[in-house]
């Protein structure tokens with residue numbers, strides 16, 4: 001019988017070749033240069049036990065995974081009613097950077113915080129008098145969660161800042177209909193910097209673990225954010241976290257998860273879902289595989305997560 005560490009390492013190698021079916025995000029120049037064949041996973045349980053396999057030392061940017069963290073922080077900074085007045089909790093079925101519903105549905109309230117439109121609105125709400133202050137507050141919050149210093153990858157930020165025409169268009173639309181709390185360029189700076197925060201798979205697994213535990217940090221033994229916010233975040237991850245593949249992801253994998261165009265996937269496995277796994281009291285999962293599909297999800301990463309969730313019977317439904 002193979003031990004679980006050996007198994008997980010074998011699974012990474014089994015699914016690594018699927019990277020060929022995807023490509024690194026090309027619309028952000030700095031991401032296009034990544035090695036598409038990389039694949040890494042980390043799983044962390046509430047007692048701090050960790051399993052890792054693949055290219056685990058690789059650092060990458062959070063991209064859309066940051067949207068769950070800014071949503072949580074905005075809810076803490078401003079309170080749930082304030083946030084929900086400015087961003088809805090409905091899936092769209094459209095691409096993550098779509099502008100169509102801001103025009104076709106009035107008054108132009110963004111549909112959810114997991115698509116770019118909603119995330120830009122949320123970024124504009126963070127506490128702080130300048131983009132730098134907002135980002136610093138976000139970095140401090142992330143550092144509390146993962147227990148080490150984090151920073152923005154300037155090269156990735158600059159690379160996207162100069163090519164962000166679509167996100168700029170979204171931000172101008174949001175401003176026109178009253179859904180930005182700060183000037184367009186400031187909201188964009190916060191949004192694109194949060195996307196360029198650099199982490200690794202273990203950091204992501206730790207964030208996933210805290211979300212799985214309803215905001216409670218099991219190692220620090222502190223409640224970092226309210227249970228109600230954690231539950232809402234998990235619901236948003238299930239319904240909107242994997243962009244317009246969220247329905248299929250819920251149907252065939254069944255875990256609250258959030259992906260980013262860097263190839264990152266973060267999943268939160270609550271305790272009742274992990275009973276038959278090596279993590280019977282739940283866990284957080286971080287995956288990195290930079291070759292993404294046309295929807296924006298890591299190809300090898302989704303295959304790997306699906307296999308593990310099935311093998312370990314982690315489907316929350």
Ligand SMILES: NC(=O)CC[C@H](N)C(=O)O
Nearest residue numbers: 063064096195260261296
């Ligand atoms: N889906 C994503 O990861 C998108 C994030 C990226 N920074 C963008 O705004 O396009």
